[in-house]
Amino acid sequence: xxxxxxxxxxxxxxxxxxxxxxxxxxxxxxxxxxxxxxxxxxxxxxxxxxxxxxxxxxxxxxxxxxxxxxxxxxxxxxxxxxxxxxxxxxxxxxxxxxxxxxxxxxxxxxxxxxxxxxxxxxxxxxxxxxxxxxxxxxxxxxxxxxxxxxxxxxxxxxxxxxxxxxxxxxxxxxxxxxxxxxxxxxxxxxxxxxxxxxxxxxxxxxxxxxxxxxxxxxxxxxxxxxxxxxxxxxxxxxxxxxxxxxxxxxxxxxxxxxxxxxxxxxxxxxxxxxxxxxxxxxxxxxxxxxxxxxxxxxxxxxxxxxxxxxxxxxxxxxxxxxxxxxxxxxxxxxxxxxxxxxxxxxxxxxxxxxxxxxxxxxxxxxxxxxxxxxxxxxxxxxxxxxxxxxxxxxxxxxxxxxxxxxxxxxxxxxxxxxxxxxxxxxxxxxxxxxxxxxxxxxxxxxxxxxxxxxxxxxxxxxxxxxxxxxxxxxxxxxxx
Numbered sequence: 001x002x003x004x005x006x007x008x009x010x011x012x013x014x015x016x017x018x019x020x021x022x023x024x025x026x027x028x029x030x031x032x033x034x035x036x037x038x039x040x041x042x043x044x045x046x047x048x049x050x051x052x053x054x055x056x057x058x059x060x061x062x063x064x065x066x067x068x069x070x071x072x073x074x075x076x077x078x079x080x081x082x083x084x085x086x087x088x089x090x091x092x093x094x095x096x097x098x099x100x101x102x103x104x105x106x107x108x109x110x111x112x113x114x115x116x117x118x119x120x121x122x123x124x125x126x127x128x129x130x131x132x133x134x135x136x137x138x139x140x141x142x143x144x145x146x147x148x149x150x151x152x153x154x155x156x157x158x159x160x161x162x163x164x165x166x167x168x169x170x171x172x173x174x175x176x177x178x179x180x181x182x183x184x185x186x187x188x189x190x191x192x193x194x195x196x197x198x199x200x201x202x203x204x205x206x207x208x209x210x211x212x213x214x215x216x217x218x219x220x221x222x223x224x225x226x227x228x229x230x231x232x233x234x235x236x237x238x239x240x241x242x243x244x245x246x247x248x249x250x251x252x253x254x255x256x257x258x259x260x261x262x263x264x265x266x267x268x269x270x271x272x273x274x275x276x277x278x279x280x281x282x283x284x285x286x287x288x289x290x291x292x293x294x295x296x297x298x299x300x301x302x303x304x305x306x307x308x309x310x311x312x313x314x315x316x317x318x319x320x321x322x323x324x325x326x327x328x329x330x331x332x333x334x335x336x337x338x339x340x341x342x343x344x345x346x347x348x349x350x351x352x353x354x355x356x357x358x359x360x361x362x363x364x365x366x367x368x369x370x371x372x373x374x375x376x377x378x379x380x381x382x383x384x385x386x387x388x389x390x391x392x393x394x395x396x397x398x399x400x401x402x403x404x405x406x407x408x409x410x411x412x413x414x415x416x417x418x419x420x421x422x423x424x425x426x427x428x429x430x431x432x433x434x435x436x437x438x439x440x441x442x443x444x445x446x447x448x449x450x451x452x453x454x455x456x457x458x459x460x461x462x463x464x465x466x467x468x469x470x471x472x473x474x475x476x477x478x479x480x
Contacts, residue, residue, distance in 0.1 A: 001056065001057055002025040002026060002028075002056065002057035002058050002059070003025070003054075003055070003056040003057065003120060004023060004024070004025055004028075004031065004053060004054065004055055004059060005053060005054035005055075005120060005121070005189070006023065006031045006032075006033055006053045006054075007034070007052075007053070007167070007188075007189030007190040007210060008034070008167050008189075008190040009034035009190065010034075010137075010167060010168055010169050010190050010191060010192040010211075010212070011137065011168055011169055012169045012192075013036065013169060013192045013212070013214055014036075014037045015034060015035055015036060015037060016035050016036065016037040016038075016047060016048070016049040016050075017035070017066060018035075018049050018065070018066055018067050018111060018113070019035055019049050019051075019063055019064065019065060019066060019113045020032070020035075020063070020064040020066060021033040021035055021051045021061070021062070021063050021064075021113070021115070022061075022062050023053055023055075023059050023060065023061050023062075024059070024060050025057070025058070025059060025060070026058055026060060030062070031053075033051040033052070033053055034051065034190075035049050035050070035051045035113070036049070036050045036051065036212070036243070037049065037050075038050045038114065038243055038244070038266040038291075039216065039244055039266065039268045040110055040266060040268060040291055040293075040323055041110055041268065041293060041323040041324075042268050042269065042270065042272075042293030042294075042323060042324050043293075043323065043324065043357075044110075045268045046110050046111070047111075048110060048111060048112055048113075048114065048266075049111075049112070049113045049114065050113070050114040050115075050116070050241075050264075050266070051113065051114075051115055051116070052115070052116035052117070052118060052210070052241070052264075053116075053117060053118070054117070054118045054119065054120045054121060054189075054210070055095065055097065055098060055117045055118070055119070055120070056097070056119070056120045057096070057097065058094060058095065058096050058097075059094070059095045059117065060092070060093075060094055060095075061091075061092070061093055061094070061095060061115070062090065062091070062092050063090070063091040063092075063103060063113065063115075064089055064090055064091075065089045065090075065091065065105050066089070067111070068089075068105060068106065069088065069089060070086045070088065070089055070090075070091065070105055070106065071106050072106060072107075073086050073091055073103065073104070073105060074103075074104040074107070075093070075101055075102070075103055075104070076101065076102040076104065076352070076354050076388060077101075077102075077319055077352035077354065077386065077388065078352075078386075078388060078425070079352055079386050080099055080101065082095070082099070082101065091103065095117050097117075097119075098117050098118055098119045098287075099115075099116075099117045100114075100115075100116050100117075100264070100287075100289040100319050101114070101115045101116075101117075102114055102115075102321075102354060103115055109355070114264075114266075114289070114291070116241075116264060116289065118210065118239065118262055119262065121209075121210065121239065124186070124208075124209070125162045125164055125184060125186050127164050127166065127188075129159075129162070130159050131159035131160060131161050131162055132162040132164050132186075133148040133149070133161070133162065133163050133164060134164050134166055135148075135163055135164060135165045135166060135170065136166050136168070137166060137167070137168025137169050137170055137191075138168075138170065138171070139171045139172075139173055140170060140171065140172055140173065141172075141173045141174065142172060142173070142174050142176070142177050142178065145163060145177060146178075146180065148163065149161045149163065149180055149183055160182055160183060160184050160204075160206070161180075161182065161183045161184070162183065162184040162185075162186055163183065163184070163185050163186065164186045164188065165185075165186065165187050165188060165191045165193060165209075165211060166188055166191060167188055167189065167190030167191050167211075168190070168191060168192070169191075169192045169194060169214075170191065170192065170193050170194065170195075171194045171195065172193075172194065172195030172196075174195075175195050175196060175224070176195060176196045176198055177195055177196070177197055177198065178198050178200065179197055179198060179199045179202060179205050179207070180202060180205075181202040181203050181204055181205065182203075182204045182205070183205055183206075184205075184206040184207075184208065185197060185205070185206070185207045185208070185209075186206075186208055186209045187207075187208070187209035187210070187211025187212070187213070187240055188209055188210065188211055189209065189210035189211060190210075190211065191209065191211035191212070192211060192212050192213075192214045193211060193212070193213050193214065194214050194215070194217065195213075196213075196215075196224055196225055196226065196227070196228060197213065197226070197227045197228070198227075198228045198230075199227070199228065199229045199230070199232045199235050200228070200230050200231060200232065201230075201231045201232060202232050202235075203232060203233045203234050203235075204234045204235075205232070205234070205235045205236070206235075206236050206238070207227060207235075207236070207237045207238070207240065208236070208237070208238040208239050208240065209238075209239055209240055210239050210240070211240060211241075212240065212241045212242070212243055213226045213227070213240060213241070213242045213243070213245075214243050214244075215242065215243065215244050215245045215246065216243060216244040224245060224246040224247055225245060225247050225248045225249070225250070225251045226242035226245045226248070226249045226250060226265065227242070227249070227250045227251070228250075228251045228253075229250070229251065229252045229253070229255050229258060230251070230252075230253040230254060230255060230305075230306065231253070231254050231255060232255045232258075233255060233256045233257045233258075234257045235255065235257070235258050235259075236258070236259045236260075236261070237250060237258075237259070237260045237261070237263055238259075238260075238261045238262055238263070239261070239262045239263070240263060240264075241263075241264040241265065241266075242263075242264070242265040242266070242267075243265075243266055244266060244267060244268060244269075244272075245265070245267055245269070245272055246269050246272065247269070247271055247272060247273075248271075248272065248273045248274070248275070248276045249263075249265035249267060249272075249273070249274050249275060249290070249292070250263070250265075250274070250275045250276075251275075251276050251278075252275070252276070252277045252278070252280050252283065253278045253279060253280065253304070253305070253306035254278065254279045254280060254305075254306040254307065254308060255280045256280060256281050256282045256283075257282045258280065258282070258283045258284070259283075259284045259285075259286075260275065260283075260284070260285045260286070260288060261285075261286050261287055261288075262286075262287045262288070263275075263285075263287075263288045263289075264288065264289045264290075265288075265289075265290050265291070265292065266291050266292070267291075267292045267293050267294070268293045268323075269293065270293075270294070271294055272292060272293050272294055273292055273294040273295045273296070273297075273298055273325075274288075274290035274292040274294075274295065274296040274297055274320075275288075275290070275296070275297045275298075276295070276297075276298045276300070277297075277298065277299045277300065277310060277313060278300045278301070278302065278303050278304075278306045278310070278333065279300075279301060279302050279303075279306040279307055279308040279309065279310055279341070280306075280310055280313075281309070281310060281311045281312050281313070282312050282313075283312070283313040283314070284313075284314050284316075285297065285313075285314065285315045285316070285318065286314075286315075286316045286317050286318065287316075287317045287318060288315075288318045288319075289318070289319045289320075289321075290318070290319075290320050290321065290327075291321040291323065292321075292322060292323065292324075292325075293323045293324040293325075294322075294324055294325045295322065295325045295326045295327070295328075295329040296320040296321070296322050296326070296327045296328065297315055297320065297327070297328055297329070298326070298329040298330070298332075299313055299329070299330045299331070299343060299346060300330075300331065300332055300333040300334070300343070301331075301333060301334035301335060301340070301341025301342075301343055301373065301375050302333065302334050302335035302341055302373075303333040303334075307335060308341065309341045309342040309343065309344070310341065310342075310343045310344075311342065311343070311344045311345045311346075312345045313345070313346050313347070314346075314347040314348075314349070315328070315347070315348050315349070315351065316347070316348075316349045316350055316351075317349075317350045317351075318350075318351050318352075319351070319352045319353075319354065320351060320352070320353050320354070321353070321354040321355050322353075322355060322356050322357065322358070322366075323355070323357055324357060324358060325358050325363050326356065326358070326363065326365055326366065326367075326368045327353045327356055327366050327367070328348060328351075328353075328366070328367050328368065328382075329365075329368045329369075329370070330343060330346060330368065330369045330370070330371075330377055330380065331343055331369050331370050331371040331372065331375050331377045331411065331414075332370050332372050332373070332403060332406055332407070333372070333373055333375075333406065334372065334373035334374060334375035334411075335373065335374075336373040336374045336407070336408050336409040339374055340373055340374025340375045340376060340409075340411070340412050341373075341374075341375050341376075342375075342376050342378070343371075343375055343376070343377045343378075344376075344377070344378045344379045344380075345379045346377075346379070346380045346381070347380075347381045347383070348367075348380075348381065348382045348383065348385060349381070349383045349384055350383070350384045351384070351385050351386070352386050352388065353366050353385065353386065353387040353388065354388050354389060355388070355389045355390070355391060356387070356389075356390045356391070356392075356393045357390075357391035357392050357393065358392055358393045359392055361430075362403065364392075364393040364394045364397050364430060365393060365394055365395075365396055365397025365432070365433075366387050366390060366393060366394070366395055366396065366424075367382055367385065367387075367395065367396040367397070367419075367422070368396065368397040368398075369397070369398045369399070369414055369417065370397065370399050370401045370403065370411075371399070371400045371401065371410075371411030371412065371413065371414050372400075372401050372402060372403050372406060372407035372409070372410060372411045373406075373407050373408070373409055373411065374409050374410075374411060374412050375411045375412060376411070376412045376413050376414075376415065377411070377413075377414045377415070377417075378413075378414070378415035378416050379415070379416050380416070380417045380418070381417075381418050381420065382417075382418065382419045382420065382422055383418075383420045383421060384420070384421045384422075385419075385421070385422045385423070386423050386425070387422075387423065387424040387425070387426075388425055388426070389425075389426055390424070390426055390429045392429075393429065393430065394429055394430040394431065394432045394433065395422075395424045395429065395432045395453065396419070396422075396432045396433075397432060397433050398414055398417060398433065398434045398435070398443055398446065398472075399414075399433055399434075399435040399436075399437075399443075400412070400413060400414055400435070400436050400437040400441045400442065400443060400471070401435075401437065402437070410437045410438075410441055411437065411441060412441055413436075413441055413442060413443070413444065414436075414442075414443045414444070414446075415443075415444050415445055416444075416445045417443075417445065417446045417447075418446075418447050418449065419446075419447070419448045419449065419451055420449040420450065421449065421450050422448070422450075422451055422452070423451075423452040423453075424452070424453045424454065425454070425455070426454065427453070427454035431463065431464060431465055431466055431467045432465065432466050432467070433466075433467050433468075434446060434461075434466065434467070434468045434469075434472040434475060435467075435468070435469045435471065435472060436469060436470075436471025436472055436473075437471065438471060439471060441471070442471035442472065442473060443471065443472045443473065443475075444473045444474055445473075445474045446472070446474070446475045446476075447475075447476045447477075447478060448475075448476070448477045448478065449478045449479075449480055450478075450479060450480055451477065453465055457479065458477065459477050459479065460477055461475060461477075
């Protein structure tokens with residue numbers, strides 16, 4: 001059955017007029033989408049466009065480009081094989097099921113349309129449901145919101161307490177809302193939450209919906225995150241979008257049993273990574289779209305107040321775009337005073353990387369493991385990874401390092417890394433690296449299965465493609 005759900009525009013949140021977008025089921029009534037303005041690329045911050053809707057089955061999409069005549073159109077990821085037609089300034093195509101796409105006109109990767117066809121919501125709370133507290137648009141104090149959750153009559157229902165943020169713009173007077181245990185924060189489609197959601201020392205929390213966390217106006221808060229999850233467990237984030245956070249979109253510190261699903265983020269500031277994970281375990285990230293001006297997803301050991309190993313982390317079925325730094329990064333930070341941390345059992349599977357752009361050689365690598373601070377990184381799988389474009393950088397960077405900016409000590413080692421069905425469709429980039437630090441702190445056990453670069457199957461460490469130093473051992477290439 002074909003179904004669509006579109007959402008109204010939140011008031012006071014800027015739209016973008018580069019595109020007019022509408023959708024419909026086959027032969028149905030056209031429905032317009034609100035086009036959000038999202039900023040991209042820290043090198044030269046500029047506005048792009050973003051629109052979304054929910055879909056089940058087949059949908060037809062029509063896009064009018066309002067700023068130029070169309071000569072050619074590219075729709076990424078290429079693996080989605082979306083076939084479009086265009087005439088004058090109009091683009092038409094069909095989608096079969098949920099997709100996360102970039103529509104680029106005449107090669108324009110910075111004035112593009114990010115189009116997200118989300119899956120239909122399942123089990124969404126209703127504004128008049130038991131245990132649900134409807135929050136109307138406006139300026140809110142955190143104590144007032146917390147008071148809603150403490151009402152005795154609602155606790156007696158036995159249902160999770162839910163704050164339902166209605167469509168419109170919601171401002172938090174204190175800029176931060178501390179989410180209690182056992183609650184649901186629901187951002188309805190068309191809702192914009194101007195503030196940070198913080199889960200600290202809590203459990204059993206859901207943050208979900210089709211609304212946005214909007215932080216474009218929070219310039220003075222340099223360490224402000226969209227969603228902060230620390231010292232917590234059993235937390236899920238689903239469906240929302242974070243726009244222009246001063247710091248990370250989602251930060252996970254010393255926490256366990258965390259899931260992030262159908263999450264989208266855009267960032268343009270220094271250190272505005274997408275999802276950063278420190279000293280945490282049992283983390284599952286799936287179906288996310290990240291366009292960030294720093295690492296899209298980074299996995300570390302100890303840092304700041306967060307201490308311990310990181311393990312059992314997966315990232316699947318996602319699209320990553322690094323305007324700056326690494327799409328995927330592991331290993332820089334750890335507890336060198338206590339002999340470092342173990343970062344292990346990491347799986348990256350079915351991922352499209354749309355771009356890697358980094359001018360600094362020390363931060364190259366679309367797929368990067370830089371073990372510093374006495375850390376050991378081991379048991380890492382990259383499976384079915386498709387890298388479309390590298391503006392500046394290299395495909396992968398496996399190094400045991402002592403980064404002068406972050407590491408008082410070098411890492412201990414990198415062990416057992418597998419690249420299976422990894423492909424890079426471009427060419428002319430810097431050779432990838434596999435470097436140990438010294439004889440006692442090396443890289444041991446790297447296998448490449450069906451590695452393709454520039455359309456060629458790579459069957460050995462060709463120096464024009466891959467550089468190894470004397471501390472890299474047991475590097476093998478296979479064809480299956």
